[in-house]
Amino acid sequence: MAGAKVVERYLHWDGADSTFEYLDIWTEFPTTHFWDRTNEEFYAFWARAYQSLKAEFPGLKIGGPGFVAGESVHVVAGNSRAARGLLEHLSKKEITPDWIGWHLFYNEPIMFYVAPRAYRDLLDGAGIYSDVPWAGTGIFDGVELICDAYGLDKMGLAPEELFELYNGGHGAAIRTASWIALKYSGTKRAYLYRAGDPSTDPDSAMEDDMRGNYTGLFYGDETGTYKPSANAFRLWSEVERNFTTLLQVPIPPTQATGGLWVLGARDEDGRVALLVSNPTEKVITWSPQFESGKAISSYHMKYYVVDQEADGRTPKSVSGDGGIEIGPNSVELLIMSPVPDISAQFNGETFTPGDRLEFSVSAKSVPTTIDLYVAILLPSGVFYTFNSAPFSISSPNEIIPYSSGVTAPEEFAVLDLEVPAGIGGEYMGCVVATGPGSDPWQIANWLNWHCTSIMISD
Template structure:
């Protein structure tokens, strides 16, 4: 899995620096087992405007979504209940919601506003990531309570949900319109569920069981764990909501198609660690090896979706969450700094086993514009949306960066093995993704630092220079550059400015067969055992001639923990057996070098 590759490659300092500040980045051939760029191109809300009370000029951004390559839209946070259970299943006007009547009666189901919104997805060519649940709040009518309040309302809600899913799965005479079904969001929390956690587990399990039996072809999951629950899993907490939730499903012999978690953190590495921990939770491994399904494989095949993620505008200071000032918020929500953070997150998620992700959010929540001055106390800066709430739906740098992500997914389907994060000798980081198609390469980079950084590239053993490549186009997203028109590389050192996103498209030189045979490097091959249980590293090495090799072992923090500087190799194939020092259980990275090349591989100890 990409996740296993990631744990070594993510934090590993894969940089033999030529200078104090220069990154030396090497991208390796795709992992044969798992090498597809994932369609992490979802957004929450839009394309049609939010509740009209939020502003008369809030635009429909269907065209803008199409231009940047949005694939999925998750229906949440419109604040008007059009596509939420409160409004679609409503019995009377005495209370709101009102779920104590017969859901079999068509008079209690209301699809006028919801049909309009759902149609905007299909008309725009977007895949509905269909969320079945309630809304945080409505601008038109206050919610009297959150979620079903007793067994009668639970039963009615589930019956109505079946009607809703059937209606939209066969929308406008089409068949099998839906693929993804998301039961609930933002759990736990009083904004969506006002009863006990245990009551929710039972309700969700019952709803899932019924919906899955009626619609077995849909990918059904949830519940959208809140960031606090995600943080608990990051910290290996056994007494946590996700553990209790999965335990309830396990005890009921239920297995979701996917689980969804939410997170807002400006450090991309946290997304990789969260994905690893959730996978350990599902597998019953690592911090979660004492859970009842450990070793059973019960939750094998359950996918991970990050159904809400984005940048954070708060900081934990001495245990207290403190909000950033308006100028800092503006730099994150509306400027190139935020685009760089989001791109780092997207790169990180590509090197996990997360298969779908939705950014919060696509469409603007209210009226806003690009000319607002964040230093003016009276100004109203835009929030986390990709577009401003002006009549033109003006894109922000984050929208242009999203467009580069979709270009990678659309045009370069094979994911190269990457350092993911390169760290130079001064501790400054670059986030890197490599991809390829049949002819060309793409390298997506994000500089989250406040200073420019230099780097060099090697792609599949070819140094990126004008001797090996006919052309290198550089697309760059900043506050003043939309990244739509590339500049052609001159051949000098690569430089990425501060808080900037770059996409490099590399066109290799084409050579004749005879020249290619002459240029082909001598084969230096390594096939290594990926799991070590006896403390002995085993590898089959093929050297084209007698040579002297060196071996280095790194841990997941990029620290070199073992070096064997001299290993004689004879010509041809041979077996290496190297006794390692006592190492703790976990994942490690090996590097074997000789005059014919460098080979890297990962291995596990004690698994």
């Protein structure tokens, strides 16, 4: 069949063994835009296409049909027709697809939590769908749920509301909360729907941006200026790429969370990320708590903010009590890193010319990978930093790493010299630990630091 030829061409494009893992049969069903016959005819067509393609490409995960957002709403309400009809046809044919795809465009994040759970009940014949003919058979056990198009709903909104939704912090907060909901819903994959925004500009008037399709994450100016939603998406990416173990949090939001949507995740080094969305109009002060009772003081905390003004690129420090304020229609990403135990030490407190001076730093506890920076501050206020391999000294007031990628406790001998004459005054030796590759000029990136001072007489 022609479909198999198309799959074969792209699956082995340019001689590759396999260029993709998932294959989608159809999209936006049921609508007359793509299918102008009866639903029953579509069920039969889809089943035949699945069987043919699965036999030809058994290694691919094949599914579909991208149920329209309206059908997803019907599935939640318990009155599904198209999705129930297709599954009933497949069950009679004893066909188990690899995945079922559905679309959802909604401005209430909770819908992205309940919709996939309703689809799962429909597949399992459970809950409000316990009366389906395949209930109890297990025929659809293991079928993956994929939201293959999701986003905001622009229907029935005034131009001012649309402008804020697609170009402002409110849209960024709703999209983030929706993504968080999907992450905890049992959805295997989800694809954010977006399109280009031609002829739009961050400085243009609202009426100028109400042309065409404005669902994009970027403006249509020459530089592709980020909208707040694009900046928020970058925070999602940070969590998805680097924090792979999902943690249990209050989902959906409870009264205790003040309406905040929270995603918690941990990486292999024990760092914890908390992605927080505030789609409300309130300013909320929040702080992390662990059910185990572990003190947050054992973590270094920094966070990034995305709203109408902030782009989420510059880290901020958390106050001593751990309280963090999140503004209305904004997104925050808190990174909590276990605090390493580091220290700087000299072999004495006072020195005279001719004495032996030794300066060393220690990393006594290294719960997560760190970069170390070592400095000497002169009486004049100028500082110098050092590199260990090969040993070198920086230019005045330049920061170079002493040792990068430290993963285990270690002691470093930095200086061993005879004190010369004519350099009297108070000196300070310091060590700073940051995360790998973090900017040491940003104090918010300092996981820990320690300084000690000495006096040298003339």
